[in-house]
Structures are given as C-alpha cells and as structure tokens.
Amino acid sequence: MDSEEIEKLISKMLFKSVEVSKLEGWTILEYGEIESTNLEARRILESYNHGKIAIIAGQQTRGMGRMGRRWESLPGKSLLASIVIEGKGINIVQAVSTAAIEAIRSYGAKGPQIKWPNDFVYGMKKVGGILTEVVEKSEGTWTIAGLGLNLNYTEDDLDFPSRLPPTSTLIEERMRIEPKVLLARILDRIDERLNWQRSFLHEEYVRNLAFLGEELEIKLAPNLPTIQGKFSGVNENGSLILETGTQTITISAGEITCSQLLSPAPGNSSNHESAPIVVPQQISDSKT
Numbered sequence: 001m002d003s004e005e006i007e008k009l010i011s012k013m014l015f016k017s018v019e020v021s022k023l024e025g026w027t028i029l030e031y032g033e034i035e036s037t038n039l040e041a042r043r044i045l046e047s048y049n050h051g052k053i054a055i056i057a058g059q060q061t062r063g064m065g066r067m068g069r070r071w072e073s074l075p076g077k078s079l080l081a082s083i084v085i086e087g088k089g090i091n092i093v094q095a096v097s098t099a100a101i102e103a104i105r106s107y108g109a110k111g112p113q114i115k116w117p118n119d120f121v122y123g124m125k126k127v128g129g130i131l132t133e134v135v136e137k138s139e140g141t142w143t144i145a146g147l148g149l150n151l152n153y154t155e156d157d158l159d160f161p162s163r164l165p166p167t168s169t170l171i172e173e174r175m176r177i178e179p180k181v182l183l184a185r186i187l188d189r190i191d192e193r194l195n196w197q198r199s200f201l202h203e204e205y206v207r208n209l210a211f212l213g214e215e216l217e218i219k220l221a222p223n224l225p226t227i228q229g230k231f232s233g234v235n236e237n238g239s240l241i242l243e244t245g246t247q248t249i250t251i252s253a254g255e256i257t258c259s260q261l262l263s264p265a266p267g268n269s270s271n272h273e274s275a276p277i278v279v280p281q282q283i284s285d286s287k288t
Contacts, residue, residue: 017032023184023187024187024191025051025052025191026051026054027052027053027054028053028054028055028056028183029044029053029054029056030057031055031056032057032058033059033060034059034060034061035061036061036146037080037081037082037146038082038131038133038146040055041053041144041146042133042135044084045084045135045137045142049086049137049140052084054081054083054084054187055081055082056079056081056180056183057081058075058080059075059080060080074157076152077150077153077157077168078148078151078153078179079147079151079179079182079183080148080179081148081179081183081186082144082145082146082147083096083144083147083186084142084145085143085145085190086141086143087140087142087143088134089143090236090238091194091198091201092143092145092194093118093143093238094201094204095193096130096145096186096190097118097130098189098193098201098208099186099187099190099193100120100128100130100149100186101113101114102189103186103188104169107173107175109175110172113208113209113210114208114210115211116210116231116240116256117238117253117254118130118131118132121164122172123210124164124165125165125166125167126164126165126167127166127167127169128148129147130145130146130147130148131146132144132145132146133146147186149182150166150168151168151170151176151179152168152169152170152176153166153168153170153171154168154171158171202234205234206233206234209233211231211256212231212232212233213230213231214230214231215229215231216228216230216231216256217256217257218254218255219254219255219257220251220253220254221254226257227242227244229244229245229249230242230244231256232248235250237252238252239251239252240254
C-alpha cells in the first residue's frame with residue numbers, strides 16, 4: 001500500500017483525521033490530538049498490521065504511564081509516540097530505550113540515563129518513560145512501546161504532580177528539539193539496534209543505566225516493604241540484580257525509590273539560566 005491508501009484505510013477504520021507518511025520501512029501516523037498513542041496502536045492492530053508503525057500525537061487526552069498512572073503533557077511540548085514492532089522480547093524494549101537516548105545525543109547533548117525499568121532521568125529528575133504492551137493475535141505478536149519525552153518545557157511549564165521531579169531536554173540541554181525530527185532519528189536507531197547481537201545491545205543498555213553501583217531501595221508492590229541493596233546491574237532477561245550484603249537477588253518487576261539520592265550533593269547543583277538556548281539546525285540532518 002502507498003501512503004494515500006493507508007491514510008484512507010485508517011481514517012475510515014478509526015473515523016479520525018490522520019496524516020500518513022513513509023520513512024525507510026516505517027509507516028508514520030501523525031495526529032493532532034488523540035486519547036492515547038498506545039490505545040490508538042491497539043486499535044490499529046485490530047485491522048492493520050503491515051510492517052513497522054509509529055504513531056505520533058501533538059497532544060494526548062488520556063496519556064498512560066506505568067501502573068495505571070496518568071501521563072501529563074502540554075500540547076506540542078513533548079514527543080508523544082507509540083512504536084509498533086512485530087515480535088516481543090526484552091531486546092525490543094532495550095532497542096527503543098537506547099535508541100531514544102542516542103537520538104537525543106545526536107544533537108550534541110549529553111542525554112538522559114535509564115532509571116530501571118522504564119524511566120529516562122537526568123539525575124533524579126524524570127524527563128520521560130516507556131510503557132510497553134504486547135498484543136497477541138492469530139496472525140502474530142506485536143510489541144507496542146509507548147514513548148513520552150518532555151522536550152520543550154520551561155521550568156514554569158512543569159507544575160504538575162509527578163513521582164519524581166520533572167524536567168525537560170530544554171531545561172537540561174538548553175536546546176529546543178522538534179518532536180517529529182527526533183522521532184525520525186529514534187526510528188533510524190531502532191532499526192540499527194534490532195540487527196545487533198543481543199549481547200551487544202544488552203551491554204549498551206547497561207552502560208546507560210542510572211545509579212549503577214549505588215545503594216538503592218526497591219519497592220516491589222504497594223503493599224510490600226522495600227528491599228535495600230547495591231544495584232549491580234541488569235541481567236539479559238531485564239531483571240535488576242541487587243546485592244543485599246547476604247545474598248544476590250534478581251527482581252523482575254518493581255520500582256527504584258532511592259529517596260536518599262533525591263538531594264543533590266553539595267556543589268553539584270546546576271544553574272539552568274546560565275547558558276543560552278540552542279535551536280539545532282534540523283535541515284542539515286540527512287536522516288530526516
């Protein structure tokens with residue numbers, strides 16, 4: 001199908017206005033406003049599953065986070081996307097997370113780190129996250145990786161409830177990033193990583209982990225006590241490895257609380273007002 005045929009099919013199927021484009025094997029669906037890109041991805045997979053799909057929206061009215069939390073965003077200031085890839089496995093999640101970091105670094109930025117299992121952070125400030133879902137049908141299995149990144153927020157914009165103090169790439173990197181251009185760079189880097197050996201991809205993922213070697217608290221569930229120990233890595237199944245002093249345990253699901261890391265070390269506070277804002281020259285990027 002060409003872009004026009006896909007646009008007609010999806011518009012008829014979902015009764016929504018959508019702009020469709022193609023990018024090196026990806027079908028990109030762009031919406032001004034929808035409930036949730038992950039929800040839209042599930043709807044699309046009910047009738048259309050031809051190749052790799054990326055959904056991007058300017059705004060979500062029902063953005064979702066992990067554990068049923070609401071994902072807050074302001075119109076046009078975030079990358080709000082869902083990336084649909086056939087298959088399932090930790091390699092897909094690791095490919096998306098590391099591709100997002102490297103795409104931000106492609107602007108000359110330092111980039112965020114990964115707060116296990118699915119957040120992007122600068123220190124203990126959250127800049128984004130990934131929500132993954134697996135859809136299984138008789139025709140096959142697909143992973144939906146919902147990706148949210150705070151891009152062009154000022155400090156005054158970020159006055160909304162959050163488990164971690166929120167931040168943005170504008171605040172941390174002093175540059176404005178256009179969401180669609182960033183998505184194109186991410187998709188390009190996902191394609192690269194899905195062709196890597198899994199051990200190589202895993203090594204890159206571990207290199208980008210925040211708090212590696214730190215003493216952490218892990219909350220397994222709301223009604224269970226936290227577990228404390230030294231964060232020594234993540235195994236190839238994606239489970240966190242914690243050294244408690246008496247034993248080594250692996251944790252497949254939970255949340256790093258690390259409240260002792262919330263206060264910055266003396267002398268390490270940054271003054272975000274000291275540097276000018278940079279607008280990257282998007283036109284020079286041949287990948288987009």
